[in-house]
Amino acid sequence: MVENVMDKIVSLAKRRGFIYPGSELYGGLANTYDYGPVGTELLRNIKNLWWKYFVQSRPDMVGLDGSIISHHKIWEASGHVAGFADAMVDCKNCKSRFRADHVIEDYLSRMGTDPSQYGIHFKSLVFDSSWGFNKGTEIEDIIRKQKVEGLDENQLDALIKYIFKISCPKCNIKNGNWTPVRKFNLLFPVQLGIVEGEGGLGYLRGETAQLIFTNFRNVVDSTRVRLPFGIAQLGKSFRNEITPGNSVFRTIEFEQGEIEYFFDHDETKWEPLFEEWKKTMDAFVVKQLGINKENVRWRLHADEERSFYSKRTEDMEYKFPFGFKELWGLAYRTDYDLTRHQEASKKELTIVDPKTGKKVLPHVIEPAVGINRLLLMVLVDAYVEEEKRTVLKIAPQLAPYKVAVFPLLANKPELIKKAHEVFTLLSPVYMTAFDDRGNIGKRYLSQDEIGTPWCVTIDFDTLADDTVTIRDRDTARQERIKVADLILYFARKLES
Numbered sequence: 001m002v003e004n005v006m007d008k009i010v011s012l013a014k015r016r017g018f019i020y021p022g023s024e025l026y027g028g029l030a031n032t033y034d035y036g037p038v039g040t041e042l043l044r045n046i047k048n049l050w051w052k053y054f055v056q057s058r059p060d061m062v063g064l065d066g067s068i069i070s071h072h073k074i075w076e077a078s079g080h081v082a083g084f085a086d087a088m089v090d091c092k093n094c095k096s097r098f099r100a101d102h103v104i105e106d107y108l109s110r111m112g113t114d115p116s117q118y119g120i121h122f123k124s125l126v127f128d129s130s131w132g133f134n135k136g137t138e139i140e141d142i143i144r145k146q147k148v149e150g151l152d153e154n155q156l157d158a159l160i161k162y163i164f165k166i167s168c169p170k171c172n173i174k175n176g177n178w179t180p181v182r183k184f185n186l187l188f189p190v191q192l193g194i195v196e197g198e199g200g201l202g203y204l205r206g207e208t209a210q211l212i213f214t215n216f217r218n219v220v221d222s223t224r225v226r227l228p229f230g231i232a233q234l235g236k237s238f239r240n241e242i243t244p245g246n247s248v249f250r251t252i253e254f255e256q257g258e259i260e261y262f263f264d265h266d267e268t269k270w271e272p273l274f275e276e277w278k279k280t281m282d283a284f285v286v287k288q289l290g291i292n293k294e295n296v297r298w299r300l301h302a303d304e305e306r307s308f309y310s311k312r313t314e315d316m317e318y319k320f321p322f323g324f325k326e327l328w329g330l331a332y333r334t335d336y337d338l339t340r341h342q343e344a345s346k347k348e349l350t351i352v353d354p355k356t357g358k359k360v361l362p363h364v365i366e367p368a369v370g371i372n373r374l375l376l377m378v379l380v381d382a383y384v385e386e387e388k389r390t391v392l393k394i395a396p397q398l399a400p401y402k403v404a405v406f407p408l409l410a411n412k413p414e415l416i417k418k419a420h421e422v423f424t425l426l427s428p429v430y431m432t433a434f435d436d437r438g439n440i441g442k443r444y445l446s447q448d449e450i451g452t453p454w455c456v457t458i459d460f461d462t463l464a465d466d467t468v469t470i471r472d473r474d475t476a477r478q479e480r481i482k483v484a485d486l487i488l489y490f491a492r493k494l495e496s
């Protein structure tokens, strides 16, 4: 039932031109997607709204657009080259590759939270010294928590092969036939120029955040910023991960919206600042994106899943059809990143307080969101099946088209001419669709499925009195308006 809803949304997204599978013409390329005509508009509207809300309407924020390819030393200093990796395991029988934590957690969710149901006598289990576990109670705890976050490769290996003896989820070979669990780095290396070796090594950025840290000095020197202030960036990041489907929820190439909010640790208390950011993010999701408040919640990271340098991390989660999942991370990263880059580059990354002359190495709070994930949330949250139609009730300011213009009949030149005039009037102000195919009912249904809030129909009365019918997407109610009043009418609607 639940997967059914997700399947329907994925199918609508392809059928109506939101999201296509990547490289489909050549059989597809896993975990990549292309955005179609209306998907491109929606993605752009979300990005523009994010930028306007977090950068342009705040005096304490500036923007940055860093390079996608960057120096390997950035990613060494940030810790990504050494530590940004997933533990993977291969089935030797069917050659499928899986994330080790997913294999175990899927098994745990199938078997449940009661250790007595596993058919294993944990008290008398004999532990090999290489497993990284000492007592049966540790395994029982994992079963109750249903989480393996923070475990190392040896522990994951022992759980899959020796303790739970998990079968391959793909070919089901009994007790499994697994390779050892190994770590794979998620960064994409790029060989630059024709010189082999370290000199030509770059990386596609694994996150936009590092470009903000490495440009901190430049921004401070070239602008009038003063602590506390934030630098925001919107753009693509790349992670070579194996992902479990769910459309654009997790992909190897994705669009991030990241903010590093810098503050003087001695002057500003981080706890109230952290709470303020939570409120700002809530307001953006509920008021700007028009998402149902009930479908959003916050989850505090436990010690074992938080990065060692973070003092607190909380995730804003959205209730997708496949469960509550991370939408937006908020982390207090201390001065970890600037310290690392200061040490590695041997350049000073402090800012001088103009009032006291004090040099400060700022701490940061980081709100980081995947824009593609916001888009998927908007589609899921807007999807409504009614008796006779499927509607995307997308907030009007996000809708790919604001207005669709129809001539009532496609074979009457005078109606078509007038409809083109109305299109020409509206299209410089609002993204406007024009449709004269099929009957009016079919045109309404297709605009409903892409979330167009208003449809304008030109009929024979229009020719006589210059009025048109406006049909509202959500209520299907119609009203009659003068052509000359249309622009103001939609402006008022979009404001409310």
Ligand SMILES: [Zn+2]
Pocket (backbone or CB within 6 Å): 091, 092, 093, 094, 095, 096, 168, 169, 170, 171, 172, 173
């Ligand atoms: Zn297999």
